[in-house]
Amino acid sequence: MSSKPQALTSIGPMRAFAANSKKIAVELIEINENLLGFNQYITEYYKQLSETWGVAQKKVNQKAPKIPQDVEQIEAVKRIWIDIFDNDFTELFDSKKFGENYGNLVSKELELTKHWNNITNVILQSVNLPSKEEVDEVYKEIHSLKKRVSKLELELKKEKRKNAK
Amino acid sequence: MQNESTVDPKIIEEILKFSRNVIEAPKFVSAPDEINLEVTPHKVVQQIDKTRLLHYKPITSTKHKTPLLISYALINRYHILDIHPEKSWVRNLLEQGFEVYMLDWGTPTSMDKYLDFDDYVNGYLESAVEYIKNQSSTEQISLQGYCTGATIATAYTALHPENVKNYIATAPVIDGWKDTTVISNLAKHMDADKMVETIGNMPPEFMYYCFSVLKPFEQGIEKYVKFFKNIDDKKYVDNFLRVEKWLGDTPPIPGELFKQWIKDIYQENLLIQNKMHVGDELIDLKKIDMPMFTQIAVGDHLVSPECSMPLHYAVGSEDKTLKIYPTGHVGMIASSLSQKKVLPEMGKWLAERS
Secondary structure: OOOHHHHHHOOOHHHHHHHHHHHHHHHHHHHHHHHHHHHHHHHHHHHHHHHHHHHHHHHHHHHOOOOOOOHHHHHHHHHHHHHHHHHHHHHHHOOHHHHHHHHHHHHHHHHHHHHHHHHHHHHHHHOOOOOHHHHHHHHHHHHHHHHHHHHHHHHHHHHHHHHHO | OOOOOOOOHHHHHHHHHHHHHHHHHHHHOOOHHHOOOOOOOEEEEEEEOOEEEEEEOOOOOOOOOOOEEEEOOOOOOHHHHHOOOOOOHHHHHHHOOOOEEEEEOOOOOHHHOOOOHHHHHHHHHHHHHHHHHHHHOOOOEEEEEEOHHHHHHHHHHHHOHHHEEEEEEEOOOOOOOOOOOHHHHHHHOOOHHHHHHHHOOEOHHHHHHHHHOOOHHHHHHHHHHHHHHOOOOHHHHHHHHHHHHHHOOOOOEOHHHHHHHHHHHHHOOOOOOOOOEEOOEEOOHHHOOOOEEEEEEOOOOOOOHHHHOHHHHHOOOOOEEEEEEOOOOOOOOOOHHHHHHHHHHHHHHHHHHO
16 A cells, blocks of 8 residues: 555555554554464364353253152252363363463454554544553653652651651 | 142242242342441541441440551452451451551552552551551551462561551461362463453453352352342341442452462462562562461451462461361451451450550
């Protein structure tokens, strides 16, 4: 989009528009690439959940009588179901394979968010508003100043207390 | 007619009763806004940024000279320590004659994403300790930390031992590698740098996800079945709603603090190895040499006993006590067991040293 013939036609502000459009297009392409990875991890996530569900349900079927005959039996079946499901799912959530896949899934989700943030930044800058990075710099500066002031105030209080003794 | 199956009438009765309870539940349930979680009267005596220092109004004449400051966790809010008059941790301590302060960490906003361990330990906690020392004309205070609040309190106590007369660690998060909970497994595989860089503060929604993987069927199904079964029991419903309101209200965690938390505690496990830095200072647990009382719940599924217990053995204190209770993370601080056993034992220990 920023090729010479296009740049020639993009005079003044429109030239920035062309450059911004290119940035947004790049982000959208990368979003699509990330979506592939994201889909892979989310499929694995639900596969792990459904497999664990299936195994747990089989265990319940083996342990519990087929048709509960009274209130006590219903209660017993419920207890068996909850114990087995909690146990099997905790084992899954505690496993390396779940932890790794979940970590990758969140990581891909964050990459998608990052692209969305980049698109937003392009739009913000096109209307002369500060980008996320610029706002973060201000937050960082405020944090650093507040920290210095708080430390000085605390030191002053301690000194006053010492002198009062 | 010989093959006709019979159904126990009690089953039908139970199903009808349960359905009736579900239908009638709205009549017995208060809206979240109608539930007041701040039970014991207190005053906000100091406010720095979003944090507040609360001073509880004495119930009896103060019997012990050394005031107690509670450093609550970073997840959910301090209300669980004062959830109900009959189960209030704070009220029990006031009744035992202690002067009680609580540090409310508040609700960080996007602007607070750069707050780190140093701000919490050497800023907010240190300011609260200095305020209490000034007000009570004492040189030292007693400090109690709960859960992640105990990690902050541990760091503080190691860096400023001269200010702490007695230290109580309740379910502290200390040894990340030994933690056997689901939370630690998720934390170990997390890209904290990317998370904080992209979204800033750790959002409550992520915390709710982490809670949802803890005993999902007991907590996600059975708990509510029990609630509907007991809908006629006013006391049960009141307690249930209070805890539910507390559970559903967790503030975000400042990004930098969260990042250091995940990396230093769960991934690299620096604290227990005396390799963790807060600001520019190295935390040496051996410097915790005052009387120390550690409380651990054997059924804790948020902070496993294996994660908390190493603190007891790592500190330099000679006068130290380790207590293990047959309960869970919340049961240790807000239950009838906490009122009948945990608090009296802690109060006795603290009274002898205050």
